[in-house]
Amino acid sequence: MSSGVEAIKWVDNQLELLDQRLLPGQALYITCKDSTEVADAITQMVVRGAPAIGVSAAYGVVLAADAAFSEHQQAWKANIAEAIETLANSRPTAVNLFWALDRMQRVIDTLEDSSPPHQSLLDEAKNIHSEDIAANKQMGKLGAELMAASSDTPFSVITHCNTGSLATGGFGTALGVIRHGWDAKIIKHVYADETRPWLQGSRLTAWELQRDGISVTLNTDSAAAHIMKQGDVRWVVVGADRITANGDAANKIGTYSLAVLARYHGIKFMVVAPSSTVDMSLSSGDLIPIEERTGEELTSIKEVQLAPENIAAFNPVFDVTPAELIDAIVTEQGVVLNPTLDKMKALLG
Structure with a gap:
């Protein structure tokens, strides 16, 4: 693998x-x-x-x-x-x-x-x-096993941003699950959101998956609902930058939108992250500091101006997906289904 x-x-x-x-x-x-x-x-x-x-x-x-x-x-x-x-x-x-x-x-x-x-x-x-590498491989195994138990036939997944070897010590969190799922012939295809404005999906995830010979299609972020409607996607698989005590998860901006769309279309939503990403000192995602970066990342690409000069731009780097929209949190210590405060406490001892 x-x-x-x-x-x-x-x-x-x-x-x-x-x-x-x-x-x-x-x-x-x-x-x-x-x-x-x-x-x-x-x-x-x-x-x-x-x-x-x-x-x-x-x-x-x-x-x-x-x-x-x-x-x-x-x-x-x-x-x-x-x-x-x-x-x-x-x-x-x-x-x-x-x-x-x-x-x-x-x-x-x-x-x-x-x-x-x-x-x-x-x-x-x-x-x-x-x-971190060992944890990634364990998460990949646990996540793929959970996926396998949910379907008798191979299916497609959607992922957002980059959660592979590039984003970790090696192997990957959400992409680690995808790598395991692909090798086990559970996953037959991956849709990679482009992930504006830094395009981690198109520049990094598509590149990693293509290098590994995993079937991947790049799509604009706004095409996710249309893809889900086709009925072939069974899981959305993403990483996290911080998970709070109640199971809320901060991840790359656009993740929350995917979770809402997945719930509407009856698609499972999985967050994959090492236990070091869980911050039990914060009771909910409302307390997570959300980084904002310069508006120039939105108004231009590689110094080519695409928007009107001096236009106001809002550029949050992350959003928070509420625990009630998450079907599973996968860590190297185990899996939490439909996360709550008590379940997160039980996971982390």
């Missing part, structure tokens, strides 16, 4: 990230030599997808610690906080970012001020990376 492309690499004590802004036209890795460059890469969408952001930030802490120890050997711990804060501010919605930084901070707290931090922090970053 293919795991797709390797988007995050640690090479010669530097972080190499596949620049996802250039895909599919060019596969170019950029090298981050310090934590500021990692934070910039996250903010500028060189790397995106909640799990991939968390993994990249963990390696960013390694770079920050190396720099702090080089400059302040006896007091490096006191000089790393600002770098971690910069990483934390790179994207506000993806909870995996903060989860990964918290894990790295716990390791920092165990180290002596005069102890070289490199190996301990690198080991933890690599653990975060490898654990």
